[in-house]
């Protein structure tokens with residue numbers, strides 16, 4: 001017993017790291033460890049032998065266990081000491097001047113649009129980017145055969161063969177958020193819904209992912225006049241000019257009746273755009289009075305409620321305001337471009353503090 005004791009206590013004292021301690025533990029007290037084997041032999045002893053050997057073995061086991069724990073703690077303390085000695089830091093050194101990140105123009109413009117409409121009482125609503133074709137099309141009065149489905153170059157989600165659930169799409173516009181919000185909140189409603197949308201298209205003015213902001217106002221007595229006022233207020237605030245000329249052009253969307261596309265008066269001089277003057281017109285959004293069938297599809301009674309909706313391209317109005325010529329650059333993650341067109345991260349756009357300064 002003394003030999004065993006001597007052997008393992010000195011092995012523990014000599015163990016130089018955790019792995020060595022563990023090895024000693026396994027050799028002595030593991031399943032096949034020397035002391036464990038001895039304890040198993042107790043069964044074959046006479047009662048008398050067992051009476052002395054049993055307690056002695058148990059005491060030895062306890063002693064070795066505490067020696068192991070003590071050695072372990074001692075090693076950990078020593079390691080911490082060494083680390084503290086090695087990793088000291090001179091807190092009196094001057095800070096390093098790191099380059100600051102910038103806010104992407106899309107985020108900036110989304111915040112600007114949100115601030116302007118918030119001021120007119122619009123809350124922000126959201127919906128999923130992967131949506132069923134019911135929300136993206138049917139509920140918006142775009143039936144299966146409608147050309148708008150083909151025109152939108154829709155991305156359909158893959159379905160396993162035999163999966164008969166209704167198809168899901170990457171939403172092609174933010175208009176499905178109209179349906180989801182009406183379903184969730186009922187009327188009255190005053191929301192905007194900014195977010196990502198997707199279409200299979202790629203050139204200087206189209207990217208497969210881009211951004212829209214939807215607007216929806218539902219109440220008892222809302223008319224085109226309210227739509228026109230809201231949009232005029234928006235455009236003045238957004239482009240930070242006192243006067244704008246808006247042109248409402250008769251148009252067609254399945255989800256609005258009547259429908260209008262809205263152009264702003266502008267001029268192009270030396271490749272720079274000025275809003276509010278000149279002889280050019282630039283289309284910035286689609287809009288109209290929400291179609292009764294759309295209200296009905298979303299569980300809002302069209303004999304009680306009516307309202308307007310609009311959908312605007314965020315990337316488009318960002319390009320216009322900040323003179324960004326190529327849409328694709330928005331999504332290239334080119335640091336030089338981001339530093340040039342990005343916004344300071346602490347300048348939150350507000351109407352009182354200034355939108356873009």
Ligand code: DAH
Nearest residue numbers: 173256286287288309310311
């Ligand atoms: N969803 C349309 C599009 O992506 C834009 C639009 C037009 C939205 C008219 C509307 C609306 O809410 O009333 O082209």
